[in-house]
Amino acid sequence: MINLNKDFLKLNNSLEKHLISILNSKNIPLYDMMSYHMNFNNDEPRIFGLLCVTTHLALNNDYENILDLASSVEFVNNFIEIHDDVQSGQPKRGERDTLWWKWGPAQAINAGDGMHALARLSILNTKDNNNINQIKTFEALKLLDDATINICEARYSELEFQERIDISYSEYINNIISKNSALYACAFSLGTILSGNLNNLSNTINKLSNEITLAIKMKKDISLIWNNTTLEEQNYALNKNKLLPVLIALENESITHKRMIGEIYFKRVLQKEDLKDLRKILDKLNVQDHSQKILDKSIQKAINIIDNQSIFQNENKKLLIDLIKWLIT
Numbered sequence: 001m002i003n004l005n006k007d008f009l010k011l012n013n014s015l016e017k018h019l020i021s022i023l024n025s026k027n028i029p030l031y032d033m034m035s036y037h038m039n040f041n042n043d044e045p046r047i048f049g050l051l052c053v054t055t056h057l058a059l060n061n062d063y064e065n066i067l068d069l070a071s072s073v074e075f076v077n078n079f080i081e082i083h084d085d086v087q088s089g090q091p092k093r094g095e096r097d098t099l100w101w102k103w104g105p106a107q108a109i110n111a112g113d114g115m116h117a118l119a120r121l122s123i124l125n126t127k128d129n130n131n132i133n134q135i136k137t138f139e140a141l142k143l144l145d146d147a148t149i150n151i152c153e154a155r156y157s158e159l160e161f162q163e164r165i166d167i168s169y170s171e172y173i174n175n176i177i178s179k180n181s182a183l184y185a186c187a188f189s190l191g192t193i194l195s196g197n198l199n200n201l202s203n204t205i206n207k208l209s210n211e212i213t214l215a216i217k218m219k220k221d222i223s224l225i226w227n228n229t230t231l232e233e234q235n236y237a238l239n240k241n242k243l244l245p246v247l248i249a250l251e252n253e254s255i256t257h258k259r260m261i262g263e264i265y266f267k268r269v270l271q272k273e274d275l276k277d278l279r280k281i282l283d284k285l286n287v288q289d290h291s292q293k294i295l296d297k298s299i300q301k302a303i304n305i306i307d308n309q310s311i312f313q314n315e316n317k318k319l320l321i322d323l324i325k326w327l328i329t
Contacts, residue, residue, distance in 0.1 A: 007319060008045065011063065015049045016040055018067040019074060022118065033111045034118075037099045038078055047327060048187040049074040054323050055191025057316040068126040069190040072144055075119035077183060080151055082112035087155070088239065090232055119144060132194065140193050147186035154179035162240040165262045169247040173214065176242075181206075181213035197311060204309055208324075211302035215328040218244050218295040225279050226288055238270045245282055245291040253285055299328050 020040055023031045049070035056066040082099055086108050091101040100108035123140045126132060157175045161167050188205040192198045221243040224233050237243060250258055260281050264274050282288065306312070306321055 005322075008050065008323065011050060011053050012045050014063070015046050015053065015067060015070055015074070019046075019049075019071050022071060022122065030107075030111060030114060033099060033103055033107065034078070034115055036102070037082055037111065038074075039096065045326075046070075046074050048077045048183060050323055051184065051187040051320075052191040054316070054320040055188050056194065058312040058320045059192060059195040059197055061316070065126075066191065066194060068122045069140060069193065070187075072119040072122035072140070073147075073183065073187045073190055075115045075122060076144060076148060076186075079112045079115040079119065080148075080183070082108055082115070084155075086112075088235070090235055092232060094230075094232070116148070136193050139198065140190055143186050143189050143193075147182040150179040150182035154182075158241060161242055165250060165258075165265050167242060167247060167250075169244065169251045172242055172244070172247055177213050177217060178210060180217075181209040184212050185209035200311060201309070204305060208302055208305045211298050211305065212324065212328055215295055215298040215302060218291060218298065219328070221245055222288065222291050222295065225275070225282065234272065234275070237275055238272070240265060240270060244294075245287045246278065248290055248294075249282055249285055249287050252290075257281060257285060302328060 019038065020035070023035050023038075052070040052073055053063050053066055056069075057063050081093070085093055085098040086100045086105050091098055098108070099111060103111075120141060123137065123144060126137070126140065154176050157179070161172070161176075185205050188209065189198055189202070192201050192205075220233070222245065223229060224237055225243060225245055246261060250261060261278065264270070264278055267274065302324060303321065306317075306324060312320065
């Protein structure tokens with residue numbers, strides 16, 4: 001994995017300051033709860049906001065006027081995280097107590113919904129601060145709302161798929177990956193709005209976002225099955241969320257092996273020992289190598305998509321490529 005350099009730290013700090021200023025402009029504890037979840041000043045990159053900023057920079061030479069749009073996609077990401085935490089019932093996100101565990105699910109849902117409203121207001125603030133026309137403002141709002149509803153649809157499908165083992169790998173890609181890629185596509189697209197390049201890059205952005213989402217999902221699932229993982233990641237698997245290497249095995253292997261995997265997933269409650277048994281089955285089938293090849297191919301396709309895009313001409317193109325490499329490798 002490459003290390004993000006001082007240029008990214010500068011951009012990340014500027015974005016964080018902007019996000020903090022928005023939350024600090026309010027004076028009730030609700031916004032303290034939002035700040036708590038966002039965990040400022042911890043040196044973690046604001047990925048979606050940075051993708052927006054670096055896309056803008058690859059088309060322009062300044063970034064101050066993109067911070068409202070970058071903030072909007074960050075607020076939506078945190079809105080989704082808060083609701084995911086409530087839905088999963090996990091008390092921790094990383095090493096910190098989740099918002100719902102600290103303040104209760106009702107207040108957490110309230111804070112999450114508030115972040116969604118702030119995301120839309122941030123876009124409207126762009127109109128006030130940068131004098132962009134109403135058409136671009138509505139384009140930006142539509143991008144944000146389309147991404148949000150796509151992710152809601154993906155969450156619905158994930159919950160529907162938990163108890164099923166007849167889901168094919170390709171069906172999962174079409175129903176989950178394509179929808180979960182929406183927030184990446186939104187971040188890239190918002191980064192093109194001010195320069196007027198959205199229509200020219202729309203197809204490229206969709207392809208790139210799908211490859212990034214596939215690579216991140218496959219990387220996570222390989223790690224979850226074959227490497228040491230956090231309790232949070234283990235619980236993700238124990239909740240019967242679909243793992244791409246398992247879907248590959250179900251789609252390509254014999255009835256006997258499918259039945260063995262099915263016997264694990266048909267249990268009412270999965271235990272850690274079940275994950276070990278699952279790994280043994282997948283090892284016999286050499287699924288890890290197959291999964292790694294898909295991951296490597298997806299990583300290379302994502303890098304090639306952006307590297308071969310001629311519309312990104314200035315020296316900041318490398319910033320965008322480096323951020324994508326950092327995200328998926």
